[in-house]
Ligand code: DX5
């Protein structure tokens with residue numbers, strides 16, 4: 590199966606985000622990754638549910654919302670109402686992982702959990718049957734343009750094996766530090782979706798980067 594490319598709007602021009610969505614979709618994006626940060630769970634602030642609702646008017650592909658916020662259960666309904674298609678929160682940020690996943694699924698969205706580089710693959714095995722997707726962070730969450738942490742590839746492999754052994758259908762998404770040089774190894778380790786922030790935006794030819802991420806070039 591071809592890998593899906595999810596450009597992260599975090600690396601876009603915040604003064605014209607709608608156009609940035611269109612630019613990435615014309616370049617072949619499969620979905621648009623939206624990084625929501627609260628300045629507490631991570632040391633950076635980005636945007637909230639109004640941005641997601643406004644981007645929903647521009648996007649023709651799914652909006653993949655990655656919540657990097659403390660106690661995400663306080664805001665899940667806002668992102669459902671905003672029109673997120675895929676909604677993901679960090680296991681490190683909440684005590685109610687299963688309840689949150691069930692709420693997201695009950696609203697008709699794809700539900701996901703994300704894990705920081707310090708969090709092991711094994712620690713989320715019990716949640717897998719409640720997830721539609723898992724985001725494995727390749728960098729410490731908070732900023733785009735960081736260097737990929739190589740041992741996160743092993744976490745992808747461990748999760749891929751567990752998912753296959755149990756016959757589950759959970760997508761694996763790699764987020765952070767992916768580039769044209771390491772994307773083939775990330776895909777080979779089992780990623781179904783790969784996020785591209787700086788790599789897709791900081792180039793005059795995003796269609797080439799996206800094709801590489803999708804394994805077409
Ligand atoms: C980091 C974000 C990532 C980031 C990826 O906290 O979750 O989605 O935007 O950017 P790159 O691809 O530049 O690492």
Ligand code: ZN
Nearest residue numbers: 622624655764
């Ligand atoms: Zn992200």
